[in-house]
Every structure is written in structure tokens, then in C-alpha cells.
Amino acid sequence: MHLKDFDISKLEKRFKTILRVEISTDExxxxxQQTLLVIRGKKDGPILLLTGGVHGDEFEGPQTIMNLFHEIExxxxxxxxxxxxxxxxxxxxxxxxxxxxxxxxxxxxFPGDPKGSVTEQIAYWMGEILISKADxxxxxxxxxxxxEMPQMCGYFKCNSTGNKLTSQDMAEAFRAKVTxxxxxFAEGRTLSYAYDHVIPAIYSECPSTRCVSKNDLEVYLRGALNVMKLIGMMQGKLEGSPSKYYLSGNGDTDQCVSATTDGFFQPDKNLLDLVKKGESLGTIKSLSGELLEEIFSPIQGYVGMRRMLPSTHVGDSLFMIADGFKS
Ligand SMILES: [Zn+2]
Known part of the structure; x- marks a missing residue:
């Protein structure tokens, strides 16, 4: 069936359902197609939507969703x-x-286009059928x-949700190392779509690259279960420690540092290092080892993202620097 025909109310309560849905066609x-894993609980309650693989080289989300589907009764x-x-x-x-x-x-x-390219169609139906119908x-x-990014949970600050719990409540319950x-909000994201539909929403990041580390997976599983406890889907206390770092910033404009030359990039700072405005963050060199560009921090703050791939071109994001704050 097509994703547009997915109707959660037609699935039986107290059951787990695996669905392969069509969403578009290729060239x-x-x-x-996409795989939907749905658990309808014994009692009424909110709908929590989880998505993985919005980017095809990020594998922790898919593994987390598969594990939760098999573990939750x-x-x-x-x-x-x-x-x-x-x-x-x-x-x-x-x-x-x-x-x-x-x-x-x-x-x-996002919000996509039902008559657009494959990716635009995916965005449209994801938004229309899944995100806008979730609580x-x-x-x-x-x-x-x-x-590379730290284990973190992010949210848009300005999400007013009436009587519901907010995105910030969810992010703090997730208990990643960094909130x-x-x-x-930034345009075109899953979260900006959720924001427009007043759905409390968070996203997560972690450092592993083209693999699933056991530690990151544990943090994601714990985070999702904590959110489920927060919103009343499961019983129990939240697990893990509250975040060690509370950061703020959009991760774009002046807080994102991009390459202005092609070359061989080498970062000199680690994730979550506190750097001063104007402090050197790394270099781009020619293939004969000559310095082409030195990268400086535009603000004082914490290293929230750093590029790891040396092969670099003009416009590639090299660092994101975030302000620290206490919520
Ligand atoms: Zn991603």
C-alpha cells in the first residue's frame, strides 16, 4: 500500500505490525518503499513517531527503532x-x-511536494501522514x-505547545550528554515541519561514523524510553544523568565556519572544547603541505561539530561553535 493509506486507527490494539509502504517510484x-514498525499499546495514549535514516549514512536511528520494536511489549x-x-x-x-x-x-x-522529485514526495507524505498525525x-x-558531533539532543526553543509537554521537556528527558x-528554526527540516504543526519534537546526534557504536545505541534507546516515560506511554523513572552541557545557537550563520578554499583539512580542536573568539581551530593545506587557510573561531563557545574528512572544498562546513547556557 501507499503511505497515504496508512491509518493507525485501523491497526489492532495490543499488537505489533510490520508494514512495507510505497512512497514514490524511481527512475x-x-x-x-519504507518500513513502518508500529506497536499499538493496550491502553489509549499519545502517538510517538520515531524516524531514522533521513540521511542514508546514519545508522543509529534505524537500529534504535528496530530494537525498541522488538523489546517493547x-x-x-x-x-x-x-x-x-x-x-x-x-x-x-x-x-x-x-x-x-x-x-x-x-x-x-520539507514540507515537500506530492508531484515533486522522489525526495520531495518522501517529505510530503512523511509530513502529511506521519509527522502531522503524531503527538x-x-x-x-x-x-x-x-x-563528528557529540551525543546530543537538540530542539527549537520557540515551540509553544499549549498544554502539551514542550520540545525542551522532551530534550531534557532524553538525557544525552549535550542538550x-x-x-x-531552520527551514526544510523534519523539525521545522513539526514546529509548523505544533508537534513537540527533538532530534539526536552522536559521533559514530558509518557504523553503530554500542554506547551511542544505548544512549538512543535510553533516551527514547525516557521520553516515553515522560509522556505517559510507559511506567518508570527516567534513567541516566541530566545533560552535562547545555548549548545554544542555530549552528548556521556566524556560528558555522565553512571552508573558503579547497584543500586538505586538519582540525586542531576536539568536540566540546571551549574556544575563544579568534582562536585557531584548524588548517587547510595544499597537497605539498603549504598552509592555504587557517580557521578561526568567530565567537567564544563550545565545539559542537567538527569536520573529520580531510578532503575539503569551498563551502564545506568545518566547525559549529555553540554558546553555553544553563536552562
Ligand atoms: Zn542527519
């Missing part, structure tokens, strides 16, 4: 857990951030192939 006319669940294991399967098959069919980044095209939403990401608040 050969073959179906582009419907008898102990209030409400429904909807897991979209891999949002962008063509990108996953290619182990690439973007969809190889149209070259697009799914995290930049709460977690989008699992990770550093991907080229860069990162973004003062303004």
Missing part, C-alpha cells in the same frame, strides 16, 4: 509507537547523505560520514 518506475504500552526505520531508503542503499535518484537532502526539502516526534540522526537549544 526505472520501481517502487521506493504492547501489554505495557499506553498509546502507539510508530517507527519509520529508514526515511530515505535509496540514500541508505547508497550509504549516502542524499538520495542518489534526485541528489536531494531530505532534511532540506510527539523524535528524529534520530548522527554525524554521518564526514563530520542543544536552537533559538530559531
Amino acid at each position: 526505472k518506475g520501481e517502487a521506493v 504492547p501489554e505495557k504500552l499506553s498509546g502507539s509507537l510508530v517507527g519509520l526505520v529508514i526515511a530515505n531508503e535509496p540514500a541508505y542503499e547508497d550509504a549516502n547523505r542524499c538520495n542518489p535518484i534526485d541528489g536531494k537532502n531530505l532534511a532540506r526539502v 510527539y516526534y523524535i528524529d534520530f540522526h548522527s554525524s554521518g560520514s564526514d563530520s 542543544w537549544a536552537h533559538p530559531d
Whole structure:
């Protein structure tokens, strides 16, 4: 069936359901599909949507959703857990951030277009059928192939949700090492779509690259279960320690440092290092080892992302520097 025909109310309570849904077609006319894992609990309660694989080279989210689906018993669940294991399967098959069919980044095209390219169609139906129908939403990401980020949970600060718990409540319950608040929302994201539909939503990041580390997986599983406890889907106390770092910033504009030359990049700072404004962060060299560009921090703050891939071109993001704050 097509994702547009997915209706959670038609699934039986106290059951787990595995669905393969069509969402578009590729250039050969073959179906582009997604796997939905749904648990309807014994009692009524909220719908929590989990998505992984918005970027096809990030594997912690898919593993987290698969594990939760197999571990959680419907008898102990209030409400429904909807897991979209891999949002962008063509990108996953290619182990690439973007969809190889149209070259697009799914995290930049929301709200999508039902008559657009494959990635735009995926965004449209994900938004229309899954995100806008959820009560709460977690989008699992990770550093991907080229860069490194700390174990973190991020949210848009300005999400007013009436009587519901807020995105900030969810982020703090997730209990990652870092909680990162973004003062303004960035266009085209899953979370900006959720923001527009007043759905409390968070996303997660972790350092592992093209693999799933046991430690990151444990943090993601614990984080999702903590959110489920917070919103009343499961019983029990939140586990883990509250975040060690509370960061703020949009991760773009002047807080993101990009390459202004092609070359061989080497970072000199580690994740979460506290750096001063104007402090050197790394270098780009020619292949004969001559210095082409030295990278300086535009503000005082913490290193929230650093590029790891040496092969670098003009415009590539090298660092994100975030302000520290206490919530
Ligand atoms: Zn991602």
C-alpha cells in the first residue's frame, strides 16, 4: 500500500505490525518503499513517531527503532509507537547523505511536494501522514560520514505547545550528554515541519561514523524510553544523568565556519572544547603541505561539530561553535 493509506486507527490494539509502504517510484518506475514498525499499546495514549535514516549514512536511528520494536511489549504500552526505520531508503542503499535518484537532502526539502522529485514526495507524505498525525516526534540522526558531533539532543526553543509537554521537556528527558537549544528554526527540516504543526519534537546526534557504536545505541534507546516515560506511554523513572552541557545557537550563520578554499583539512580542536573568539581551530593545506587557510573561531563557545574528512572544498562546513547556557 501507499503511505497515504496508512491509518493507525485501523491497526489492532495490543499488537505489533510490520508494514512495507510505497512512497514514490524511481527512475526505472520501481517502487521506493519504507518500513513502518508500529506497536499499538493496550491502553489509549499519545502517538510517538520515531524516524531514522533521513540521511542514508546514519545508522543509529534505524537500529534504535528496530530494537525498541522488538523489546517493547504492547501489554505495557499506553498509546502507539510508530517507527519509520529508514526515511530515505535509496540514500541508505547508497550509504549516502542524499538520495542518489534526485541528489536531494531530505532534511532540506520539507514540507515537500506530492508531484515533486522522489525526495520531495518522501517529505510530503512523511509530513502529511506521519509527522502531522503524531503527538510527539523524535528524529534520530548522527554525524554521518564526514563530520563528528557529540551525543546530543537538540530542539527549537520557540515551540509553544499549549498544554502539551514542550520540545525542551522532551530534550531534557532524553538525557544525552549535550542538550542543544536552537533559538530559531531552520527551514526544510523534519523539525521545522513539526514546529509548523505544533508537534513537540527533538532530534539526536552522536559521533559514530558509518557504523553503530554500542554506547551511542544505548544512549538512543535510553533516551527514547525516557521520553516515553515522560509522556505517559510507559511506567518508570527516567534513567541516566541530566545533560552535562547545555548549548545554544542555530549552528548556521556566524556560528558555522565553512571552508573558503579547497584543500586538505586538519582540525586542531576536539568536540566540546571551549574556544575563544579568534582562536585557531584548524588548517587547510595544499597537497605539498603549504598552509592555504587557517580557521578561526568567530565567537567564544563550545565545539559542537567538527569536520573529520580531510578532503575539503569551498563551502564545506568545518566547525559549529555553540554558546553555553544553563536552562
Ligand atoms: Zn542527519
